[in-house]
């Protein structure tokens with residue numbers, strides 16, 4: 466993960482796929498925890514796409530003693546993110562995307578920096594790691610990206626449905642120049658992507674759910690100049706594999722799940 470080739474690829478494409486970031490038992494535990502987690506359902510909310518179909522998500526700014534937070538702290542993500550973004554990273558927030566069969570809405574074209582710019586982040590030196598909980602395919606609305614579009618800088622963003630989307634005239638021009646990639650992922654595999662990468666996803670028209678955990682990071686030197694919707698710089702204690710496993714077991718025990 467840390468060799469020069471991967472970094473060059475990330476700088477060129479704006480994203481990097483990491484197969485098997487979580488192994489089969491780890492992602493199975495994540496899936497069981499998320500599906501048994503009433504609190505997750507309680508705080509989840511919908512954001513309607515341009516056609517009025519809602520995509521459901523649950524966002525958390527704080528790191529607590531649970532499996533989602535432990536994954537966000539995992540060195541398997543934090544170390545490569547540090548290399549890819551070229552600075553110490555801190556946890557900006559994490560979220561679960563709950564795209565349900567037949568009803569899960571689309572995400573309109575956007576850049577995450579389009580969302581985060583107004584939070585006082587002066588640089589686009591930010592990134593996310595999307596980890597597939599369920600297999601992500603074209604049919605269930607996997608992430609789509611425009612390869613290399615992060616090099617175009619930030620587009621203007623405005624309302625589309627109940628979401629915030631990138632200027633569609635510019636998106637069309639970007640589509641004519643950049644390859645559209647459907648990022649299909651096996652459960653446990655991940656894609657790390659730059660905050661200026663244009664991305665979207667389709668509605669889930671399939672019979673299969675498409676849940677994912679997205680961990681978002683900001684860099685230390687990009688500490689927001691004002692208080693925004695997500696945290697300012699806070700040193701991130703990263704976790705080794707034992708700490709990750711132990712956090713998963715504690716979370717499963719609290720939910721009374723067999724580990």
Ligand SMILES: O=C(O)CCC(=O)C(=O)O
Nearest residue numbers: 562572607608665666677
């Ligand atoms: O999971 C997806 O389809 C996209 C989510 C996304 O783009 C976001 O949360 O900013």
